[in-house]
Amino acid sequence: MFDVGLGEMAVLVVLALVIFGDKLPQVAGQAGRMLRQFREMANSAKSDLQQGLGPEFKDFxxxxxxxxxxxxxxxxxxxxxxxxxxxxxxxxxxYVTSPGGLAYGERPPFDAEAT
Structure with a gap:
């Protein structure tokens, strides 16, 4: 996801246990609530934008x-x-006359009046 390997993830988990200790479940719960609030705010802003644009932009x-x-x-x-x-x-x-392009040795079309 964030290009974090298994060893790096283990180090982060151990570091979180050392830093937060017995408060880790509370911190995780707060982080989950905060993410849920951000998601609700984003969905609310999206619906407000769609309502403000009107019915012609319903599939926006x-x-x-x-x-x-x-x-x-x-x-x-x-x-x-x-x-x-x-x-x-x-x-x-x-515009494309042949799907394979030009054959070997074949010259591309040239328009003398275009130059």
Whole structure:
């Protein structure tokens, strides 16, 4: 999870026992309550945001604001977008003519008017 190995975890457990001693169950209970309160606050803020945005954003997810998730969702997983079949318009030729790329020795297409 946090790139902590078994030996490191054992050292942390022993260190916690030494530092907190007999108060360890109380500290663990307080930490659990604090995490539960944070989770409730985050869920409350998320629901307030969704209510404030209105019904047109009912499927909005906070995780969509993460740049990695946004790029993955909108660029790589969009099967019904305009370039899903390799064409911008239905009468255009496909942008990718062969799925394997160029054959050995084959020259790429060149447009003299584009330069």
């Amino acid at each position: 997810d906070i995780a969509d604001l993460n740049p990695k998730t946004f790029v993955r969702k909108h660029l790589f997983e969009d099967d019904d977008g305009p370039l899903s079949n390799g064409r911008l318009f239905d009468d255009d030729p496909p």
